[in-house]
Amino acid sequence: MQQNPLAIQRRNLRHLFRQRRRSLTPEQQQQAEIQICEKALAFINQHQAQNIALYLAVDGEIGTATLIERLWAEGKEVCLPVLHPFSLGHLLFLRYRPDSVLQANKFNINEPKLDIRDVIPSHKLDIIFTPLVAFDQAGNRLGMGGGFYDRTLCDWQCKSFLPIGLAHQCQQLERLPAESWDIPLAHILSA
Numbered sequence: 681m682q683q684n685p686l687a688i689q690r691r692n693l694r695h696l697f698r699q700r701r702r703s704l705t706p707e708q709q710q711q712a713e714i715q716i717c718e719k720a721l722a723f724i725n726q727h728q729a730q731n732i733a734l735y736l737a738v739d740g741e742i743g744t745a746t747l748i749e750r751l752w753a754e755g756k757e758v759c760l761p762v763l764h765p766f767s768l769g770h771l772l773f774l775r776y777r778p779d780s781v782l783q784a785n786k787f788n789i790n791e792p793k794l795d796i797r798d799v800i801p802s803h804k805l806d807i808i809f810t811p812l813v814a815f816d817q818a819g820n821r822l823g824m825g826g827g828f829y830d831r832t833l834c835d836w837q838c839k840s841f842l843p844i845g846l847a848h849q850c851q852q853l854e855r856l857p858a859e860s861w862d863i864p865l866a867h868i869l870s871a
């Protein structure tokens with residue numbers, strides 16, 4: 681198990697900030713979802729993005745349902761993360777359409793049923809919007825602790841997509857204690 685002071689600090693922060701986002705009221709959640717939708721759409725249009733990875737919100741994460749509906753209406757391609765069936769700790773991104781069949785993964789998060797025809801390789805993605813637990817001004821991101829997005833985003837500067845965090849304002853802190861493998865996101869949108 682993680683024992684070093686940095687790992688303990690990160691685990692404590694993860695616990696605190698997960699509690700913080702879960703304690704938002706349904707009204708605060710709804711307001712935030714609408715606001716983040718507008719900010720994300722503006723960003724997407726500014727970057728003329730067509731293939732966009734999102735996530736289905738759980739555990740108080742800022743909601744994406746409104747944004748996904750708007751993107752479908754605009755004819756954009758929406759993808760969702762799927763836990764890789766063999767490559768432990770890695771994600772695949774699968775096309776998500778209104779008629780996609782979803783199933784719960786081992787964390788009880790819904791994901792598209794794995795069908796190789798729906799896999800979108802990351803070099804075809806324009807933006808990967810990531811969920812996060814906490815973030816700082818420098819774009820550092822603390823996630824749920826699986827390292828899934830860390831692995832996906834490593835060396836993103838050499839790839840074609842932009843990694844953009846989506847978050848509630850209450851998830852920001854002054855400075856996140858960073859690990860050697862943490863690479864700051866290109867940008868974080870908050871509401």
Ligand SMILES: Nc1nc2c(c(=O)[nH]1)N(C=O)[C@@H](CNc1ccc(C(=O)N[C@@H](CCC(=O)O)C(=O)O)cc1)CN2
Pocket residue numbers: 735736737738741761762763771786787789811812823824825826827828829
């Ligand atoms: N909405 C959403 N989807 C996502 C992520 C995410 O952060 N949010 N992920 C981002 O990486 C991946 C899943 N990563 C996860 C990592 C840990 C836990 C989690 O809840 N762990 C439990 C205990 C572990 C268990 O149940 O076995 C916990 O910490 O309480 C959930 C998701 C892919 N999909």
Ligand SMILES: Nc1ncnc2c1ncn2[C@@H]1O[C@H](COP(=O)(O)OP(=O)(O)OP(=O)(O)O)[C@@H](O)[C@H]1O
Pocket residue numbers: 690821822823824825826827828829830831834859861
């Ligand atoms: N680029 C990487 N390559 C290999 N292992 C990695 C990489 N990034 C992170 N890890 C491993 O993943 C584990 C979890 O990392 P970390 O605590 O930073 O996750 P997180 O960013 O909170 O989670 P997530 O990205 O899933 O939201 C670490 O123990 C680390 O060893």
